[in-house]
Amino acid sequence: MTTPLDPGLGLSQPEPEPEPEPQPEASPSVQPRRPRRVLFIALITLGAVLIVAGLAALGQELTRSATPAEAAAALQREIATRWERLPAGKIFPATVNYSDSEGTTLVARLVGIAPPASCRAALEPASYTLVRGRGCVTILRATYVDASGALASTVGVAVLKSPAAAAQAASIAGPLGPGDGLHAVTFDGTIASQFGDAARGAQGAVGTGPYLFLYTAGFTDGLPGTAAAAQEEQLNAFGNGIDSGLQAALTDHGKPCNMKDIKC
């Protein structure tokens, strides 16, 4: 008899321990790939964000309006170059209103406009020291006579490098004598043909913007400067009055962006 556990059949032997089912392994390449993919996606997202941000910044830079500092700088540049932009007749108009020493408003008339001159050529050595080293580009000059035709004044506009330079130059111009300032410009064949350097009885200067407005005044009949200096008050009122009348054309301004020669 065989027992059901007869080893002769070869089946009664204890069965070997079944080997554990092999667990399906994760693909060896998937595990390290995931962080790399996340990194790529992050980089792509970052790239897209930066592209949009950069384009937005670029668009803003190209379409933005002027800052107040930029507008102010443009205005300074416009004023500093206005002497080149305006025709001579706008800088030195045919008539200029001025107040005499008694405060009466009168009209001065233009005799002539001189060609632009170098600062050294247009100024006496004493007054040249005022502008030397302050970026003096040129001096524009014209001669006017007063309402009666008795007084003459050559006015000059020195173009300096900055408003500060003009203010400094004006502040040290005061003590100079009547013959130490601007050279007079004589126009032959006019009522002021006798007015020359020898007839200078007063001089002065005032700085406005980057311009130094100078004058030298005397009598049209050529009265020597020493004698003319006795009328210094009258001469100064006349010269100062013309200088004041000329300042507006070169330095007056409105809002920078509303001005003709400024593009905002």
Added chain:
Amino acid sequence: MTNTVSRSVGFGEVNAAGALTAAGQLVQPVAGAAGQPAAAHFGRGRVGPIVVVPRDTAGIVAPAAVPLAALIGFLAASVTLVAGARRRRRRPVVTASPQTGGLDDYPA
């Protein structure tokens, strides 16, 4: 005689400004301004308008460089990603484990 004295001109203290102006007109000092013509320009002459917003170079280059760099990075990342995906697709897939045997594994 009539009209020899004009009250609008006056004399000295009466109407100083009128007297001076009338004297000036009598003298006729200027027939036309001498020297430079009134229409002439000094210096370089007509100068172009001033542009307030000069679009400063740094203000443009910096924002332009960022998207450019980002674009290059974006393209490089995209190319790398696509190339990697293709490589994985081409690689043969392992379907069976060498441990999964049949009855042959048992001793005869």
